[in-house]
Amino acid sequence: MAQHNDANKVIGKSVIRTDAVAKVTGRAEYTEDMHRPGMLVAKYFRSTISHGRVTDIDTTAAVQHPGVEAVFTYKDVPQNVFATAGHPFSLDPHHKDIEDRLLLTGNIRCLGDEIAVVVAQDELTARQALQKIKVVCEPYPPLIRPEEIMAEGARQIHQGSPNIIGEHRYRCGEVEQGFAEADHIVEGDFTTAMVQHVHLENHIAHAYMDDMDRIVIVSSTQIPHIVRRIVSEALSFPLSKIRVIKPFIGGGFGNKQDVVVEPMVAFLTLQMSGRPVQINLSREECMLCTRNRHPFFLKVKTGVMQDGTMVARDMDVISLTGAYASHGHAIAAAGGAKQSALYPRTPARFHARTLYANIPTAGAMRAYGSPQILYALECATEDAARKIGMDSVAFRLKNIARQGDINPLSKEKIASCGLAECLEKGREFIDWDRKKREYAHHKTGPVRKGLGVACLAYASGTYPVCVEIAGARIVLNQDGMVHVMVGATEIGQGSDTVVAQMVAETLGIAYDHVRVVQAQDTDVTPFDTGAYASRQAYVVSNAVFRAASELKAKICRHAALMCGSDAADLDIVGGVVIDSKKSARVMALKDLAIDSYYHKERGGQLSAEVSYKTTSNAPVFGCTFVDIDVDIPLCKIKINRIINVHDSGVILNPVQAAGQVHGGTFMGIGAALFEEVLIDRETGYVYNNNLLDYKFPTFMDIPSLHHDFVETFEPTSGYGNKALGEPPVITPPPAIRNALLDATGVHINSLPLSPHVLFTHFTKNGLLKSRGEQHV
């Protein structure tokens, strides 16, 4: 970390995001806006059962339908299985993602599985042709519930592979001794629902060939460089002959950290002599046939002393990955690691298994397993605090991670941790102590009041599980402004903006003199694995800081050549080269730039390029406090006040950071109260893969969202910053569940806490008579 001149201060300022004007004027070009003349449309023929086998398929009538260019079935596609998860390639063969996909399949593993594809002149023709495909299937009993999936003799959903696709355990400290000595042992079973990302832009990609042997793919993806590799693997096509372009992208939240439609459009353009072919999934297809959040089944046991020390924890997890592995067991593994990061001094034992199931495929979704694990963990922590009659906040303050603790799983020292301050800020904001006393009088009657809290720990990337690599190239233009190319992928989170801030700060120029090239293009942008794991600003900061420092040194050297001073005395402040020894202006950057380009002997295009591997992974922390009313007769929770407080290191851009927290809190409230992909437990049928029936919260469903930060300085990052994008989604559900428990005394250990779930529990616990009347 270098010393920055205060005059150059851009980090920490709420500059206007680089793409805001393009977006409010409708000029920002998304994949669908980059339509190519003569582009063909492809539509999938999908299964209407969730488990079975195609025994016969007849596409004759579809092929003959006017306007249809081609029909391909599972018999026509390459037979090399590939993995779709947006992970970096692993040199360790034991750590490779499970390769279980073909472009199309005759073995049906979920509702909507892709059996054939029609290529037509337009969407309507393609839809008409789909109706002319005749298929005969042999159905198998769907395997939906963990006990039937794991039962002895259960059919293998992928023949030749066990239904349990991943399993691991870890143990930190003396767990058995902890349970033996504990004053109390508290146990609970928890479940979390399958929810969907519902990014506003559905999955879309098109591909064409720009000469006889190169494929160009334009896709709404979070991982352009990974798409390039996976398409290469799926089609056995040379990686260097694939170019992936990512224009503006309408949200991803992890669902586009998976390779979904790209291999198919690439395959189709190859089949169609390089003509452009597009797949634009409908909302219904996107919600059924892309990815979702893994539903979890968790058992948690906590040993606690009367003084509030948690002395042992045991967690057993089953995660359903659905029809295909996608990110598979990595979700449960990543989530499970947060237990030791949040409560590093509590001995803990963890066991997780991930299963195939005949339900929609789960993949990466904002916070990657942690919302499920920390829901159970923070509910169990609440139950332990209540068991000994200790205040929920005080109990957490006694057990949570502190700066200097060693994470017993990673063996890494926690270099920065502001979680205790986060809890204190949240407690003050929500007026915890006063309201606790006040709400003690509101635990009876039709409307009851409660307070809830939950904590989180998260990471700033995937190291050491995966490589963390980022690239930055900065070029000084003739007019003294700079262009920046990064592999960091802007997906709406504001990555380009903070990159511009970093460059401006280190280089000593104005923020609006930095142009970050928005569209990613694997032909030209430096390598980076993409936007996921809240890694982007943390990992790219190390590359950008080095590249900007290098360019600055080159500029100073050129200035020294021009004016004969010592480069070591020169600096750049406000776009002007200065002699810091003499405190004198030397020249404007634009005068230097034009000299570097056009002087006949000295200089050149001044640029710097750095590819940097980050070999650290800073933990981040945060919490949610919530104040609710519970309407017993209506079985409804009303949020009076909610705040998320985060330690994410230095806040690069407060307005954008607030936006990440609001968005995460909102998504967390959605998962807490409303959202669930409804799957029939017998047939695997999905009831609500549309925006009318899937209860995505509207403007009216969400209260005012509050946020605060505890700014720590993270030494392993270029600018002191740590992860922020995903963590805010984690804690609203357990905080709301804990507030519901506080208000009513009823333990509900599932999600979402929707009226019909509350009704069942309130009735069972005597808060309601069976016909919905309230007990007096």
Added chain:
Amino acid sequence: MTGQNDNGFTRIQCTVNGVPRSLFIDVRKSLLELLRQDLGLTGTKEGCGVGECGACSVLVDEVLVDSCIYLAVWVDGKAIRTVEGEARDGRLSPVQQAYVEEGAVQCGFCTPGFIMASTSFVEKHQGQEVSADQIRKGHAGNLCRCTGYQNILKAVEKSLKP
């Protein structure tokens, strides 16, 4: 209808962002398809195609509609406003400016629809005392997955100030 049917096509007259247009259109097309495919106005987005998300919101005779479920032929004789028409002479509209300043934009895919919803709301409520709940209700037909609506609320409040 001013035009006659001709093999499933018909002629309509309308104004688009203030410019009079005479268009020969496929009667099956939605207004969204007319804007995006025939007029090249790709600022208006499709998020669901069935009127659930509001990403395709535009104004037809100052009424906010989901253009994906509004037939193109229905705009005959009417005035359409889309996001492309809101910035004039290189200056953002007050609503656009407020969205930019308040951080109400993230991925930006819902933004064009929201800009039109807010424009309609602000023009209707100019000079009135408006509560946060009224703003929420007035935007309940537009979904955003990134912002939690918080900064959009602030942007609308800012736009309402004289």
